[in-house]
Amino acid sequence: METRQHSQALFNWYAEKSPCRFARIIEIITYSLKSSKPQPQSEIQVQSNRLTQQIQFIIEIDRLKHVMRQTLLIDGSRRENSAEHSWHLAVMAIALAEYAPEGVDIFHAIKMLLIHDLVEIDAGDTFCYDVQGNDSKAEREAQAALRLFGLLPADQARELRLLWDEFEAGETPTAKFAAALDRIQPLLHNQQTQGGTWRIHGIRRDQVMKRVAPVETGAPELWPFVLQLIDDCVTAGYLKETSTLKI
Amino acid sequence: METRQHSQALFNWYAEKSPCRFARIIEIITYSLKSSKPQPQSEIQVQSNRLTQQIQFIIEIDRLKHVMRQTLLIDGSRRENSAEHSWHLAVMAIALAEYAPEGVDIFHAIKMLLIHDLVEIDAGDTFCYDVQGNDSKAEREAQAALRLFGLLPADQARELRLLWDEFEAGETPTAKFAAALDRIQPLLHNQQTQGGTWRIHGIRRDQVMKRVAPVETGAPELWPFVLQLIDDCVTAGYLKETSTLKI
Numbered sequence: 001m002e003t004r005q006h007s008q009a010l011f012n013w014y015a016e017k018s019p020c021r022f023a024r025i026i027e028i029i030t031y032s033l034k035s036s037k038p039q040p041q042s043e044i045q046v047q048s049n050r051l052t053q054q055i056q057f058i059i060e061i062d063r064l065k066h067v068m069r070q071t072l073l074i075d076g077s078r079r080e081n082s083a084e085h086s087w088h089l090a091v092m093a094i095a096l097a098e099y100a101p102e103g104v105d106i107f108h109a110i111k112m113l114l115i116h117d118l119v120e121i122d123a124g125d126t127f128c129y130d131v132q133g134n135d136s137k138a139e140r141e142a143q144a145a146l147r148l149f150g151l152l153p154a155d156q157a158r159e160l161r162l163l164w165d166e167f168e169a170g171e172t173p174t175a176k177f178a179a180a181l182d183r184i185q186p187l188l189h190n191q192q193t194q195g196g197t198w199r200i201h202g203i204r205r206d207q208v209m210k211r212v213a214p215v216e217t218g219a220p221e222l223w224p225f226v227l228q229l230i231d232d233c234v235t236a237g238y239l240k241e242t243s244t245l246k247i
Numbered sequence: 248m249e250t251r252q253h254s255q256a257l258f259n260w261y262a263e264k265s266p267c268r269f270a271r272i273i274e275i276i277t278y279s280l281k282s283s284k285p286q287p288q289s290e291i292q293v294q295s296n297r298l299t300q301q302i303q304f305i306i307e308i309d310r311l312k313h314v315m316r317q318t319l320l321i322d323g324s325r326r327e328n329s330a331e332h333s334w335h336l337a338v339m340a341i342a343l344a345e346y347a348p349e350g351v352d353i354f355h356a357i358k359m360l361l362i363h364d365l366v367e368i369d370a371g372d373t374f375c376y377d378v379q380g381n382d383s384k385a386e387r388e389a390q391a392a393l394r395l396f397g398l399l400p401a402d403q404a405r406e407l408r409l410l411w412d413e414f415e416a417g418e419t420p421t422a423k424f425a426a427a428l429d430r431i432q433p434l435l436h437n438q439q440t441q442g443g444t445w446r447i448h449g450i451r452r453d454q455v456m457k458r459v460a461p462v463e464t465g466a467p468e469l470w471p472f473v474l475q476l477i478d479d480c481v482t483a484g485y486l487k488e489t490s491t492l493k494i
Contacts (some may be wrong), residue, residue, distance in 0.1 A: 037331075045428060054342045058432075059439060060336060062321040065331045072311040085332035086314045091308060091361050094407075095399065104353045105355040114338050114357075153340065192306060225298060234349075 041155040050153045057151040060121070067120045071186045082117040082125060085185070091114040092181045099221040103173035112167045112178045115160055119144035128211055129203060141168075147235045170214065180218030184226060187212060191229055195238030206242040207233055297400045304398040307368070314367045316431045317374045321445040329364040332432070336360040339428045346468040348418035348444055359414045359425045362407055366391035376450060377386055387414075417461065427465030431473060434459060438476055442485030452481055453489040 001030070058118035067082040090113045097106045117125075119160060126133040145164055149157040166175050187208070190196045216223045233239040314329040331456070337360045344353045363373075366470045369391035373380040392411055396404040413422050434455070455477060463470045480486040 004291060051346075051469075054301075055435070057342055058335075058339055059321060059435060060337065062439075065320055065327070065335075066322070066324075073312055075313070077313075080312070081331065083334045084328065084330040087330045087337070087361065088305075088309065088312075090334070090337060090357075092305055093440065094358055095403065099298075107357075110337075110354075111341055114334065114341065124330055131283060156342065170433075188302070188306060189309075192309075209487075224296075225302075 027140075029215045032187070045145040053151060053153050054156070057148075060148065060151055061118060063121045064118060067117070067125050068072065069186075070197045070201075071135045071189045072193045074189055074192045076193045076196070080121050080189070086114055086117050089116075089178075089185055090182050092185060093178070096181065096219075096222070099219050101173055101218075101220065102176050104141050105174050108163075109178045109181075110220065112163050113177065116163060117146050120165070121148060127201075129201060129207060146235060147229050173218075175180045176214060176218035178218075180222065182211045183215050184219075184222065185228065186230060191233050191238065194236070195233065202240065204240045204242050205230060255382065281296045290315060299314060300398060300400050301403070304395075306397055307363060307395065314364070314372050316372050316433075317444045317448075318436045319440045320362060321436060323440045323441045323443070327436070329367050333361055333364050336425075336428050336432055339432060340425070343428065343466070343469070344481050346466050348420055348425050348465075348467065351424045352421050355410075355427045356421050356428075359410050361429065362411060363414045363425065363429070365395050366411070370397060375449075376454055405450065423461065423465035425465075427462040427469065430459045430462050431466075434473065441483070442480065445480075445486050449487065451487045451489050453475060455461060457487060 008128045016059070027062060064083040064086070066080050068079045069082055069085055071080045071085070072081055090110045093110045093113055100106060100109070119141040123137070123140035126137045128134075146160055149164070151157075152160065166172055167178055168178055170179050186197070190198050197203070212230070214225055215226050230239065235239055268414070275309070287418055311330040311333070312328050315326045316329055316332055316333065318327045318332070319325070320327055322483040337357045340353060340357045347353060347356070370387035373384045375381075392408060396407045398404075414425055415418055416425050418425055433444070437445050444450070459473055459477070461475050477486065481488055
């Protein structure tokens with residue numbers, strides 16, 4: 001019941017605050033309702049069809065275990081994949097739940113974190129500091145969401161699409177908290193691997209600061225920790241200081 | 248509040264139904280309370296100490312990404328690790344939530360699935376058909392739980408330990424449903440990899456039937472699907488038929 005109220009509130013919020021996004025969602029819902037128009041069939045058949053779709057989705061998402069991120073595992077032995085990354089974030093949400101600001105629904109955040117990277121199965125992982133890759137990211141991921149969530153029965157496809165859109169929009173307290181965790185985790189990995197990805201790509205403090213900025217509003221209680229961690233990494237030489245232009 | 252009520256109910260249930268297990272938990276709680284006896288310090292210090300412990304836990308659990316299971320990924324390219332397996336199960340809980348019997352708390356099941364394999368960081372993954380390995384499994388995993396959950400502040404260590412104990416005991420509807428998903432996922436992987444682990448180890452239908460038995464009570468609505476899947480696998484030659492003794 002709580003989930004239903006939450007969905008209703010989200011629906012109203014979308015309609016009011018983001019009319020463009022709302023229109024796109026309505027379009028997707030209309031499309032998926034049309035394409036899943038019920039055929040006359042027995043209740044058992046309906047359930048069996050639903051289960052077939054759900055199992056197909058479960059099989060398909062196994063591919064997320066092959067999507068490699070830039071981040072190294074903490075022992076530095078290999079890059080992390082997006083499935084194990086999503087698991088790590090979900091456990092972080094449990095361990096750090098007490099720092100969630102008012103209005104955050106932790107269960108909703110965990111579901112969001114579990115599915116937030118699924119689109120990478122089709123769209124691939126885009127390195128956060130790759131400017132060119134990030135230009136086309138939104139369109140590639142939207143197409144992927146349509147196909148992947150569309151494997152599920154229409155009602156579930158809608159539910160996961162709304163969840164993913166909420167995460168991407170990053171406007172609700174829950175989405176902001178989820179995004180904060182998604183920024184803190186690679187930070188920890190880079191610190192633990194003595195600069196890991198930062199050193200490989202010559203990343204500077206100002207780039208990291210821009211990247212982790214969502215923590216300040218998404219999880220304000222964790223912000224001082226993040227600032228301290230970045231300071232420590234610069235001091236230790238894991239992260240380059242922001243370059244200063246000479247006049 | 249709901250979570251608190253749930254914990255209280257679980258606590259009472261333990262005390263009544265499993266006095267031995269309950270006594271062990273009380274022992275752990277007493278130990279962890281003693282070892283985390285509060286020192287006189289400011290509120291900021293307390294919070295900072297909590298966060299330090301939580302971050303240490305988050306860093307430590309990265310090691311689950313190195314624990315390799317017997318199960319192959321669906322494309323057969325490599326074995327699955329326990330972190331990505333836990334992620335897969337948690338998403339399955341979302342996708343298959345409608346088949347959860349009455350009394351199952353899906354959020355609780357997801358948390359359970361996210362942490363159920365953490366003990367393997369110390370204890371390793373024990374192949375389910377390895378009789379010798381399974382003899383010492385309980386003791387090794389109990390030690391691991393003590394160390395790993397013990398990295399967290401005492402209240403959280405207790406919460407996760409209760410969650411893991413509940414999963415291991417497999418007596419509540421939520422634990423039974425979680426266990427059912429944990430049995431269905433490798434079944435799907437073995438079917439998708441034309442017998443995968445079964446063929447490597449020469450596993451027979453009766454062994455698989457014993458292994459998946461918890462699905463019948465944990466997720467009865469999924470039981471016919473499981474039986475059909477096993478039949479199909481035997482027919483396709485992915486799984487050996489139960490051997491019949493000749494007189």
